[in-house]
Amino acid sequence: MLKVYGDVYSGNCYKLRLLLSQLDIPHVWQHVDILKRETRTDAFLALNPNGKIPLLELDNGECLAESGAILHYLAADTPLVPTERLAHARMLQWMFFEQYSHEPYVAVARYIVRYLGRPADKEETLQQKMAPGYRALDVMEQQLTKEDFFAGGRYTLADIALYAYTHVAGEGGFELQRYPAIRAWLARVQAQPGYVGMD
Numbered sequence: 001m002l003k004v005y006g007d008v009y010s011g012n013c014y015k016l017r018l019l020l021s022q023l024d025i026p027h028v029w030q031h032v033d034i035l036k037r038e039t040r041t042d043a044f045l046a047l048n049p050n051g052k053i054p055l056l057e058l059d060n061g062e063c064l065a066e067s068g069a070i071l072h073y074l075a076a077d078t079p080l081v082p083t084e085r086l087a088h089a090r091m092l093q094w095m096f097f098e099q100y101s102h103e104p105y106v107a108v109a110r111y112i113v114r115y116l117g118r119p120a121d122k123e124e125t126l127q128q129k130m131a132p133g134y135r136a137l138d139v140m141e142q143q144l145t146k147e148d149f150f151a152g153g154r155y156t157l158a159d160i161a162l163y164a165y166t167h168v169a170g171e172g173g174f175e176l177q178r179y180p181a182i183r184a185w186l187a188r189v190q191a192q193p194g195y196v197g198m199d
C-alpha cells in the first residue's frame with residue numbers, strides 16, 4: 001500500500017491528503033513532525049536526501065518527493081489532469097506559479113505566525129512576505145473573475161495546489177475578504193466530491 005510521509009497542517013502535505021480523499025486511494029499516512037526535526041533523521045534522509053515532506057513511498061519501496069510531482073503521479077489518467085495539450089500546460093503553469101510566486105510568501109507568513117507564534121525577531125521577515133503574497137492573490141483574483149477554476153475550464157490539480165495555502169492565508173495575516181472571486185472559488189473547491197478539510 002502507498003505510504004505518505006507528511007504533516008496534515010502543512011499545506012504541501014494537505015494537497016496530497018485532499019487528492020487521496022477525492023480519488024479514494026488507499027494509503028497509510030505517516031506523521032512527520034517538522035518542528036522536532038524528524039525530516040533530518042538518518043532514517044528519513046535515507047528516503048529523501050532533501051529532508052523535506054511530503055514524501056510518497058510506493059509499493060516497491062521507491063520514493064517520490066515534491067508535492068507537485070506526487071500530485072501528478074497520483075492523478076495521472078484522471079479528470080484532474082487535462083489531456084488537451086494547452087489545458088495541461090495551463091494546469092502546470094498555475095502549479096509552478098503556486099510554488100514560486102505564492103507558496104514562498106503566503107505559506108512562509110503562515111509558518112511564522114501559526115507555527116512560530118510570530119516572534120519579534122521574525123517580524124521583519126513576515127512583513128517582507130506580505131506585499132509579494134498579496135501580489136500572488138491579486139493575480140489569482142484576476143483569473144478567477146474570468147474563470148471558475150484555473151485550467152481547462154474545470155477543477156484540476158492546479159486548484160488543489162493553490163487551494164492548500166490560500167484557504168488558510170488568513171493564518172498568516174492576509175485579508176481574504178478583499179477577494180470575492182477567490183472566496184467564491186474556495187467554496188467551489190470545498191463543494192467538490194471527496195473534499196476533506198485540513199484538520
